[in-house]
Amino acid sequence: xxxxxxxxxxxxGSEADKPRLKALxxxxxxxxxxxxxxxxxxxxxLRFRYARSRLVNAILFPLVWLIFFGLGWSAxxxxxxxxxxxxxxxxxxxxxxxxxxxAMSVFTGGFGSGLGVIWDREFGYLKEVLVSPAPRPAxxxxxxxxxxxxxxxxxxxxxxxxSLVAGFPGPVGFVLELIAAYMAALxxxxxxxxIALKMRSPEGFHMVVNLIxxxxxxxxxxxxxxxxxxxxxxxxxYINPLYYAVDLSRGLVYGVHNTPLxxxxxxxxxxxxxxxxxxxxxxxxxxxx
Amino acid sequence: MSSANEYAIVxxxxxxxxxxxxxxRGVSFKVRYGEVYGFLGPNGAGKSTxxxxxxxxxxxxxxxxxxxxxxxxxxxxxxxxxxxxxxxDPTVDRDLTAIHNMLLHARIHGVPSRxxxxxxxxxxxxxGLEEHAYRPLRDYSGGMIRRFEIARSLLTNxxxxxxxxxxxxxxxHARTGVWDVIRELKxxxxxxxxxxxxxxxxxxxxxxxxxxxxxxxxxxxxxxxxKSKVAGxxxxxxxEDGGVARLKRLLARYGEVKDAGNGLLVLVxxxxxxxxxxxxxxxxxxxxxxxxxxxxxxxxxxxxxxxxGRRLRDEGGDWRxxxxxxxxxxx
Numbered sequence: 170x171x172x173x174x175x176x177x178x179x180x181x182g183s184e185a186d187k188p189r190l191k192a193l194x195x196x197x198x199x200x201x202x203x204x205x206x207x208x209x210x211x212x213x214x215l216r217f218r219y220a221r222s223r224l225v226n227a228i229l230f231p232l233v234w235l236i237f238f239g240l241g242w243s244a245x246x247x248x249x250x251x252x253x254x255x256x257x258x259x260x261x262x263x264x265x266x267x268x269x270x271x272a273m274s275v276f277t278g279g280f281g282s283g284l285g286v287i288w289d290r291e292f293g294y295l296k297e298v299l300v301s302p303a304p305r306p307a308x309x310x311x312x313x314x315x316x317x318x319x320x321x322x323x324x325x326x327x328x329x330x331x332s333l334v335a336g337f338p339g340p341v342g343f344v345l346e347l348i349a350a351y352m353a354a355l356x357x358x359x360x361x362x363x364i365a366l367k368m369r370s371p372e373g374f375h376m377v378v379n380l381i382x383x384x385x386x387x388x389x390x391x392x393x394x395x396x397x398x399x400x401x402x403x404x405x406x407y408i409n410p411l412y413y414a415v416d417l418s419r420g421l422v423y424g425v426h427n428t429p430l431x432x433x434x435x436x437x438x439x440x441x442x443x444x445x446x447x448x449x450x451x452x453x454x455x456x457x458x
Numbered sequence: 459m460s461s462a463n464e465y466a467i468v469x470x471x472x473x474x475x476x477x478x479x480x481x482x483r484g485v486s487f488k489v490r491y492g493e494v495y496g497f498l499g500p501n502g503a504g505k506s507t508x509x510x511x512x513x514x515x516x517x518x519x520x521x522x523x524x525x526x527x528x529x530x531x532x533x534x535x536x537x538x539x540x541x542x543x544x545x546x547d548p549t550v551d552r553d554l555t556a557i558h559n560m561l562l563h564a565r566i567h568g569v570p571s572r573x574x575x576x577x578x579x580x581x582x583x584x585x586g587l588e589e590h591a592y593r594p595l596r597d598y599s600g601g602m603i604r605r606f607e608i609a610r611s612l613l614t615n616x617x618x619x620x621x622x623x624x625x626x627x628x629x630x631h632a633r634t635g636v637w638d639v640i641r642e643l644k645x646x647x648x649x650x651x652x653x654x655x656x657x658x659x660x661x662x663x664x665x666x667x668x669x670x671x672x673x674x675x676x677x678x679x680x681x682x683x684x685k686s687k688v689a690g691x692x693x694x695x696x697x698e699d700g701g702v703a704r705l706k707r708l709l710a711r712y713g714e715v716k717d718a719g720n721g722l723l724v725l726v727x728x729x730x731x732x733x734x735x736x737x738x739x740x741x742x743x744x745x746x747x748x749x750x751x752x753x754x755x756x757x758x759x760x761x762x763x764x765x766x767g768r769r770l771r772d773e774g775g776d777w778r779x780x781x782x783x784x785x786x787x788x789x
Contacts, residue, residue, distance in 0.1 A: 197539050198614060200568030208565035212551065219553050219594070293549035300513055301566045302538040308566070456517040457510075 198302075205303035206311035213285070213315025217322075224323065231274035231327055235334060238392070239266045256394060258425035265425075267335035268418040269391025272350045274327040276411050277386075278320030279354035280378055282313060283361025287374050290365075299457065309452040313362060313445070317354040324350045342422040349421070352437045353414035357382075359444035366451050391415045396427060410444070413437035466491045466526060466618045466649040467512065473520030474507050481507040483673035484521065489651060489666075491617070494644050496667035497653040498660040498758060500770055504673040505653035506546060509622045512651070513543050526617040539567075542611030546622040548603050552596040556587060556606055559595060560613060567614045574613065581609035585639050601632025608639050612648070619643065621652040625659060637663060657758035657770055669762060676765050681758065688756035688764055691730035695737065696722045701746035708740055721749070730755070 217224070243262040246253035257265040289295040298308055324347055332338070338346065361378065368374045388395060388402055389411035395403055406412040417433035420426030426433065467489040474482040482504040489495040497505045510516030512523055514534035523530045526540035550559050557578060564574030582588040585605035595603060604624060611619055624640070625633040640663050643650055654660050660667050661681045668678040677684055690713070697705050699721055706723060709715045713727040727733055730753035741748050762770045 198568035198570075199539070200566060204568055205566045208562050211565075212554070212562055215558060216551070216553055292552060293545060293547050294551050295549075296515070296545055297549040297563070298566065300515060300538060300541075300543050301563075302535050302568070303566045457515050 200301070200303040200307075202304055202307045205301070206307040206314070209298075209308050209311030210315035210318070213282075213312055213319060216285070217319045224326075228274070228323060228326055228330070230277060231270050232330060234273070235266070235270050235331065239263055239270070239334075242266075258394070258423075260423055260425055261335075263335045264423060265419070266392065267331045267338075268346055268422050269389065269415045270331055271324055271328045271346055272353050272411060272414040272418055273386060273389070273391050275317075275320045275324035275350035275354040276357045276389075276414070277382065278323045279317055279357030280361040280382055282316035282320075282358040283363075283365035283374060283378065284371065285312075285316065286362050286365035287368065287371050291371070296457075305453040306449045309362065309449055310445070313355065313358040313448070316358045317351060320354040320358070321347065321351045324354070338422040345421040346418040349414045349418040349437065352441050353410050356410035356437075356441040356444045359441070359448040363444065363448045363451055366448070385409050385411050388412065389415050390419075390427065394427065407436065408440060410437055410440040413440065465489060465524070466493070467495070467523070467651060469508075469512070469521070469523040471521035472508060472511055472518050472523055474504075474511060474516060475519045481673055482511070482518075485670070485673070485675055486521075487668055487675060487678060489618075489649060491649050492644075492647045493665045494640065494650045494652065494663055496660045496664035497651075497670050498655070498657060498664075498667050498762075498770075499653075499670035500655055500768075503655075503670045505655075505670060506622055507673075508670075509620055509651070509653060513541060513620055514538060539614075540617045542614060542616035542619040544604070544607045544611050544619070544621040544624055546626060548600075548607065550595045550603060550607065550610075553594055555592050555594050556582065556598075557591040559606070560610055563610050564613050569614055577613055577615075581612055582606075584642060585609045586635075599632070601628050601635055604628060604632070604636055605639055608636070608643075612643070616648075618649045618651060621650060623653055623655070625654070625656065633659075655770060657762070661758055667758075669758070669765065671762075671766055677761065684758060684761045685756045688760045690726050690728040691753050691755050693725040693727060693730050693734065693737070693753040694718075694722060694751065695725070695741075695748060696720070696750040697741070698747050698749065701741075704744055705741060705746050705748075708744060708746075709737065712737070 239262070246262045253262065254260070286295070289298075328343060328346060332343070337343070360381070364377050364381070365374055368377060384405070388398065388406045389409055390406065391411070395406045395412065398406070413428070413433045413436040416426050416428050417430060417437060420430045420433065428436070465488045467487070469485055469487050472482055472485045473480065485504070485508055487495075497508065499505055507516060511518045512525055512530060514530050514537050518531065525537045528536040528540070530537050551562070554562070560578040560582070561571075561574060564571070564578065569577070579588060579591070582591050585608060587602060587606055587609065590598070590602065595606065598606065608621070608624070621640070625636050628636065637659070640650060640652070652663065664681060666678065666680050667684070668675045669684065670676070677687070695705065695709070702717070702721055702723070706715055706717065709723060709725050712733060713725055716724045718724050734751060734753060738748055738751065759770050762768070
C-alpha cells in the first residue's frame with residue numbers, strides 16, 4: 170500500500186498514461202468475465218451449504234405433492250381402470266406423475282433464486298456487487314448458474330425418492346430427466362430473478378411468484394395431460410418451460426409424450442434462452458437511479 | 459481536464475434531481491491524493507446522493523466528476539476499478555464467513571488469488587478481526603461489520619476509498635475503533651472521502667471538509683479554518699448574586715457580556731485559556747466570589763449555526779427527510 174504516493178501522478182485520465190499504469194500494476198485489476206461468474210456461482214453453492222433448511226424445504230414440498238396428491242389420485246384413478254390408463258398414455262398415474270414431480274421440484278427451486286436477489290437488496294449485498302467493475306452479465310449469470318445447480322441437486326435427491334415410489338427409470342432415463350429439469354431450472358431462476366429485480370419486498374415477490382408459478386405448474390402437464398385442455402390454455406402451455414421439460418423427460422423415460430421430442434428440446438432451449446436474455450438485459454442497466 | 463489528473467476527486471457542478479426534489483444542486487470540489495476529505499451536513503443534505511454519483515451508481519442529472527482521473531459518467535468501469543466503497547448500511551453476505559466474503563470480493567474485482575489471500579489476512583489483522591475470520595458475519599456486531607467492510611474495501615488496493623457515514627449507529631467504543639482504522643488509512647496514504655453528520659468526527663478525521671446543506675456546499679476548508687469563522691471562544695462565569703454587577707463591569711473590558719440569569723454571565727472572546735485565569739484573579743482582587751467557570755471553543759456545530767441559523771443536531775421532520783429516504787433506498 171505504500172506505493173500510493175510515488176505513483177499517484179501516473180494515475181491519469183490521458184490515454185498515454187494507461188499502458189504504463191497497467192505495467193506497474195498498482196492495484197488496478199481487470200476482473201474479466203469468467204472469474205466474477207465463477208465467484209457468484211460459488212457463492213450460491215456456499216450459501217446453500219450454510220442454509221440446510223432450504224434443502225429440507227425443497228425436498229418436502231414435492232414430496233408432499235407426490236404422497237398426498239399422487240397416491241391419492243392414483244388410488245382414485247385405479248377405480249376408473251382402463252379409461253384412466255388411456256388418459257395417461259398407458260401409464261400408471263404415479264409413473265405419469267414421476268417425471269413431472271422431478272421437473273417441478275427443480276423448477277420451483279429455481280424460482281427461489283429470485284428470493285435471494287430480494288434478500289441481497291434488503292441486506293445490501295447487491296450494492297457491493299453492483300459497484301464492482303465486473304461485467305453485470307457475468308454477475309447475474311453466475312448467480313443463476315449457481316442457483317440452478319443447487320436446484321439440480323435437489324432434483325437429483327427428488328429423482329431418487331421418486332424412483333422408490335414409481336420405479337427406477339434406468340440410468341440413461343435418470344440422467345436425461347435431470348438434464349431436462351436443469352434447463353427448466355435455468356428458466357425458472359431467470360424468471361424468479363427477473364421478478365425479484367422488479368419487486369421491492371419479499372411479500373410482493375411471493376405474491377407475483379405464486380401468481381405465475383402456480384398456473385405454470387398446473388398447465389405443465391405434470392399433473393394431467395394438456396391435450397384435452399381448451400386451446401387458449403394449451404397456447405399458454407407452449408410458452409411454459411416446465412411443459413417442455415415435463416414432456417421431454419416423460420418422453421425420454423417412458424416414451425410417452427405430447428409434442429415431438431425434438432420440438433420439446435428446442436422449445437425448452439428457446440424459452441430458457443429468452444428468460445436468460447431478459448434477466449441479463451434487466452440487470453445490466455448501469456445506474457440504480 | 460488537466461486538473462482531473464492531479465486530484466483524486468474532482469466534482470464540477472454535480473447535480474441530481476429525483477422527480478420534484480433536487481437532492482444535489484451543483485456541487486464542486488477537489489480532493490488531493492492522500493487527503494481525508496469530509497462532507498459534513500445534516501441528514502438529507504445530499505451527502506449520500508453525492509457519494510452515489512461519485513461511485514457511479516447514481517446518474518448525475520447535471521455536472522461532471524472525475525475519480526482517480528476518470529469520468530464517472532463516461533468511464534464508470536475505470537472508476538470502479540480504482541475505488542473502494544463502504545456504504546452507509548452493511549453490504550455483506552451475512553450467511554458467509556468473513557474470509558469467504560473477502561475472497562468473493564477479490565474474485566469479483568479480479569484480484570489474483572495468491573495476492574488476495576495474503577492481503578485479506580493482512581487487512582483483517584489491521585482491523586483486528588483476524589481471530590473472527592471464520593465466523594459468519596451474522597455473528598458480528600455493528601462495529602465489527604463496519605471494520606470488516608473497511609478492510610474489504612481495501613482489498614483491491616484502491617486509489618480512493620469512499621465511506622458514507624462510517625460510524626452511524628455505532629456505540630462510542632465502536633466509533634473509536636473505526637476512527638483508528640481511518641487514521642491508519644491516512645497514515646498509509648490512502649485517499650478517503652467520507653460523509654458524516656457528526657461534527658466531532660469531521661473535526662478529528664478530516665484534513666479538509668465541506669459543509670453541505672440543502673444540496674449545496676456552504677463552506678469549505680480545514681477544520682480550523684472553518685472554526686475561525688466563528689468570532690471566538692465562549693466563556694461562562696457564575697458568581698454569587700451580589701457580585702453580578704461588579705463582574706459584568708470587569709468582563710466588559712474583554713468583550714460583549716450577556717447576563718444569562720442566576721448569576722451566570724456569558725462572554726465571547728478570543729483565547730479563553732489565557733483569559734480565564736486573568737479574570738479569576740481580577741475578580742478575587744475585587745472581592746467577587748466565583749462559583750463556577752468554564753469555556754467552550756468554537757465547534758463545527760457553531761460554524762454550521764453561523765452559516766445556516768440551525769444546529770446540526772436539529773433534525774426536524776421536514777422535506778429533507780424524504781430526500782434522505784429516497785437516497786437511502788437507492789444506495
